[in-house]
Amino acid sequence: MGLSDSSVATDAASVARNRLVLAVYTAAIFVSALLLFSVQPLFTKMVLPRLGGSPAVWSVAMVFFQSLLLGGYAYAHYLMQLKNRMLPVAIHLVLLVVALLTLPLSIAGGWGEPPTSGYALWLLGLFAVSIGLPFFALAANNPLLQAWFVRSGHPNGPDPYFLYASSNIGSFLALLSYPVLLEPMFTLRTQNLIWTGGYGLLIVLIAACGVLLLRSPVMAERDLQTEEADAPAPPWMLRARWIFLAAVPSGLLIAVTAHISTDVAAAPLLWVLPLSLYLLTWVLVFQSRPLLPHKWVLLMQPLAIAGVIALLAFGGEQNLLLTLGGHQLCFFVIAMACHGELARTRPAAKYLTGFYVALSFGGMVGGLFAGLIAPFTFSWIAEYPILLACAALCRPPGGNERLARWGWWYWPLLAALAVALIAPTYHPGKVLTWLETHRVWIIGAVGVLSALLALGLNANRWKIFATVAVALALIRAYPSDDGRVETVRSFFGVHKIVVTSNGQYHVLMHGTTIHGAEKYQNDDGTPVTGRPEPITYYHKDGGIGQAIAAIRERKGSPLRVAVIGLGSGTLACAAEPGETWKYFEIDQTMVDTAKDPKYFSFISKCDPDMKPVIGDARLTFAKEPAGIYDLIIVDAYSSDAIPIHLATEEAMEIYKERLAPQGAVAMHVSNRHLELSSVVVGIADANDLKSWVYNEDTNRDSEYIFSTTVVISARADADIGKLATSDQWALTEAEDDQRVWTDDYSNVLGAVWRRLKKGEE
Incomplete structure (x- = not known):
C-alpha cells in the first residue's frame, strides 16, 4: 500500500x-x-x-x-x-x-x-x-x-x-x-x-x-x-444578561399558561401548547442556519408585545380561538427574541457549561417568580403583564435613536399621559365614563405607541418598557368585565366574584366558567329577602335538583347527603330542615368566599353552622363511615379543568361503600370541552351500578339558569325513585369499546375527541 x-x-x-x-x-x-x-x-x-x-x-x-x-x-x-x-x-x-x-x-x-x-x-x-x-x-x-x-x-x-x-x-x-x-x-x-x-x-x-x-x-x-486560550471570559454583565434573557421567557411560559387557563378557558391539556412553543424556540435559535433570521424576530417582538396588550384590553370571551392563538403566537415571538439574543451572544465552547448554568439559573428564577412567588403575592395573574413589560428590556441595546435631540421630552410627556389617564379612576364623573367607553382604543393606542417607538424611532429599551408599563397599568385601571370584580387567589387557582353592572347578581367565575350565582336584587331593584333560590346548575328543575327531590321522595324521611365541591355554597339552600348535609372542599379560600355574605348568602342564610371538611375528597371522604349516605353529590366537574382522580373506578368504589342500602351517587359533569357522561357510566358499571344520564339541551341559559349534564348511579331502579321512569333520564349502558378510567389509566384526549364529535352531530 x-x-x-x-x-x-x-x-x-x-x-x-x-x-x-x-x-x-x-x-x-x-x-x-x-x-x-x-x-x-x-x-x-x-x-x-x-x-x-x-x-x-x-x-x-x-x-x-x-x-x-x-x-x-x-x-x-x-x-x-x-x-x-x-x-x-x-x-x-x-x-x-x-x-x-x-x-x-x-x-x-x-x-x-x-x-x-x-x-x-x-x-x-x-x-x-x-x-x-x-x-x-x-x-x-x-x-x-x-x-x-x-x-x-x-x-x-x-x-x-x-x-x-x-x-x-x-x-x-x-x-x-x-x-x-x-x-x-x-x-x-x-x-x-x-x-x-x-x-x-x-x-x-x-x-x-x-x-x-x-x-x-x-x-x-x-x-x-x-485555539480557545485567547477566547476572553464572558464579563459578569453579559452573564447577568444571560440570566435575565432566560428568566423572562421561562416566567412568561408559566404566566401565559396561567392566564389562558384562568381568564380565557380552563381547557384540558392547554399547558402543552405554550410549553411546546417554548421548546420549539430553543430548537430554532440554535440551528446552524436559523429558520427565522434574528433581526426579523426583533422587528416582530414589539408588535407581539403590542398584540398582547390589545388582547388583554379586549378580554378573552369574544373569540376564544383567536384569543388563545393570539396569546400563544405573541409568546412564541417574544420567546424567540429572548432566546435568539442568547444564541447571538453565546460564548466559545470553552465556556459552554458556564453558559448553560446561567441559562438554567435564569429559567429557575423566572419559574420561581411566576410559579411560587406571584400566586402568593397577587390576587390576579399580575405576573403576566409584569413579565411582558420586562420583555421590552430583552431587546439589545439601542443604536442611533432617531430624533435623539428631542428624546428627553418623552419622559415628562409619558408621565403626564399616565396621570391624565389614570387619575380619573379616583374621581368618578363624565371623564371617567368617556374613558371607560373608549378603554380599548386608548389602551390599544398606548400599546401601538410602544411598537412605533421601537420600529419607527429605534428608541432605547427603557422608553419602550415604560410605555408598555403604562399601557398595562391602564388595563388594570379599566377592566373589561362588566360590573364590579373582585379576585380571590389560592394554590388551587384564581376565582372572580363579579357583581353585575345593575347589582342584581353576584357571580362566581373561574376564567369564563361560571361556578355559581345568587340573585341579590329583584327586577324592580328591591333587595331579595328570605331564603335564596338555588340557580345556575342547581335550580329545582335541573338535573341535580331533580335528583335531590327524587331521592327525598323515595326515602320519605330526612336525607343524609354528602357534597364534594362547595362552590358558592348554593346547595346549602337545597337542604330541608332535619336533614344532614356534609360538604367536602379542597380550597379553604373557596369556603371563606362562600361564607362571606358580601359575596354570597347561601350559607349564611341556609346553613350558618356549616363546617366543610378541608382536603382532597379522595383522601378525606375515604375516612367517612361506610353505608350512611342516601345521596352523594360529586360537584367538582363544572370547571373545564377536571380532577380526574374523582372519576375513576377506584373513586366510585369509595362512593359506593359509603352509600346507604338504597343510596345513589349523582355526578355533575357539565363541561364545554370534555364528554364525561360515558366515563361515569363506565366506572359505575365496573362497580356493578346502573346509571341514568340527564342531558338537558334547552335554550334556558338566561337569568343564570343553565342546562346541565348529570349522571346518577345506583344499585337498582327503585333506588332513584321516579327518575327511573322519567323521559328526561336515560338508562345508559357502558360502552364496550371505551376503556374504563382507573387510577392507573385515563384518556383526557379521548374525552375531548368525543365532545368534539358530539358537537358536530
Whole structure:
C-alpha cells in the first residue's frame, strides 16, 4: 500500500469515526431529553390525585424541574473543570447507575397525604425525595455531553451548540407524544416500565459516548485548548444578561399558561401548547442556519408585545380561538427574541457549561417568580403583564435613536399621559365614563405607541418598557368585565366574584366558567329577602335538583347527603330542615368566599353552622363511615379543568361503600370541552351500578339558569325513585369499546375527541 493509499484509508477511517461520534452523541442527547420531558407529565400525573388535580401542581412541578435542572448544569460545569478526562466519565456513569437502582418511579413512603397548608413546599419535597436523583442525573446530560463532544476531536467540536437543537427536539416530541400516544395507550405502570427501560438504554449510549471520548486523540483536545486560550471570559454583565434573557421567557411560559387557563378557558391539556412553543424556540435559535433570521424576530417582538396588550384590553370571551392563538403566537415571538439574543451572544465552547448554568439559573428564577412567588403575592395573574413589560428590556441595546435631540421630552410627556389617564379612576364623573367607553382604543393606542417607538424611532429599551408599563397599568385601571370584580387567589387557582353592572347578581367565575350565582336584587331593584333560590346548575328543575327531590321522595324521611365541591355554597339552600348535609372542599379560600355574605348568602342564610371538611375528597371522604349516605353529590366537574382522580373506578368504589342500602351517587359533569357522561357510566358499571344520564339541551341559559349534564348511579331502579321512569333520564349502558378510567389509566384526549364529535352531530 502506497503513502497516498494509506492517507486515503486514514481519511476514510476518520470520516467514519466522525459520523459515529456525531450519531452516538446526537442519539444520547435526544434520548436524554426525551426521558427528561416525558418524566414530567408521567410523575406529575402520579402526584395530581393528592392535590385535587389542581393546575397549580403543574406550575410547582415546573419550578422543581427548573431548579433541579440548574443543579444538574452546575454539576456538569464543575465536573468538566477536572483535568483528568476519564474521571468525569466514571463519576457520571456511577451516578446514572445508582439512579437506575431507584427505578421504577414511585411516590416516596410517608408522603401519602398532604398537609392542610404549605402545599407548594410539600410538593417540592415530594418531588425531591421521589425522583430527585434520576432527574438530577438526566438534567446534567445535555451540557455534559456537549462538553465531551467538544473534546472528542469531531470537526464540529468548536461549536457544539447545534446539539442543543437535538436536545430540544427530543423534549418537544416527548411533550407532544405523551397526551397523544402514551396516555391513551398505556397505563401509568406500563409508562413507568417503558421509561425505566429507556433510562437503561440511555446509560448504554452515554457509556458509548464516554468510550468515544476516551479513545479520541489527546492532541485534538490540546489543539482545541490552544485555539480557545485567547477566547476572553464572558464579563459578569453579559452573564447577568444571560440570566435575565432566560428568566423572562421561562416566567412568561408559566404566566401565559396561567392566564389562558384562568381568564380565557380552563381547557384540558392547554399547558402543552405554550410549553411546546417554548421548546420549539430553543430548537430554532440554535440551528446552524436559523429558520427565522434574528433581526426579523426583533422587528416582530414589539408588535407581539403590542398584540398582547390589545388582547388583554379586549378580554378573552369574544373569540376564544383567536384569543388563545393570539396569546400563544405573541409568546412564541417574544420567546424567540429572548432566546435568539442568547444564541447571538453565546460564548466559545470553552465556556459552554458556564453558559448553560446561567441559562438554567435564569429559567429557575423566572419559574420561581411566576410559579411560587406571584400566586402568593397577587390576587390576579399580575405576573403576566409584569413579565411582558420586562420583555421590552430583552431587546439589545439601542443604536442611533432617531430624533435623539428631542428624546428627553418623552419622559415628562409619558408621565403626564399616565396621570391624565389614570387619575380619573379616583374621581368618578363624565371623564371617567368617556374613558371607560373608549378603554380599548386608548389602551390599544398606548400599546401601538410602544411598537412605533421601537420600529419607527429605534428608541432605547427603557422608553419602550415604560410605555408598555403604562399601557398595562391602564388595563388594570379599566377592566373589561362588566360590573364590579373582585379576585380571590389560592394554590388551587384564581376565582372572580363579579357583581353585575345593575347589582342584581353576584357571580362566581373561574376564567369564563361560571361556578355559581345568587340573585341579590329583584327586577324592580328591591333587595331579595328570605331564603335564596338555588340557580345556575342547581335550580329545582335541573338535573341535580331533580335528583335531590327524587331521592327525598323515595326515602320519605330526612336525607343524609354528602357534597364534594362547595362552590358558592348554593346547595346549602337545597337542604330541608332535619336533614344532614356534609360538604367536602379542597380550597379553604373557596369556603371563606362562600361564607362571606358580601359575596354570597347561601350559607349564611341556609346553613350558618356549616363546617366543610378541608382536603382532597379522595383522601378525606375515604375516612367517612361506610353505608350512611342516601345521596352523594360529586360537584367538582363544572370547571373545564377536571380532577380526574374523582372519576375513576377506584373513586366510585369509595362512593359506593359509603352509600346507604338504597343510596345513589349523582355526578355533575357539565363541561364545554370534555364528554364525561360515558366515563361515569363506565366506572359505575365496573362497580356493578346502573346509571341514568340527564342531558338537558334547552335554550334556558338566561337569568343564570343553565342546562346541565348529570349522571346518577345506583344499585337498582327503585333506588332513584321516579327518575327511573322519567323521559328526561336515560338508562345508559357502558360502552364496550371505551376503556374504563382507573387510577392507573385515563384518556383526557379521548374525552375531548368525543365532545368534539358530539358537537358536530
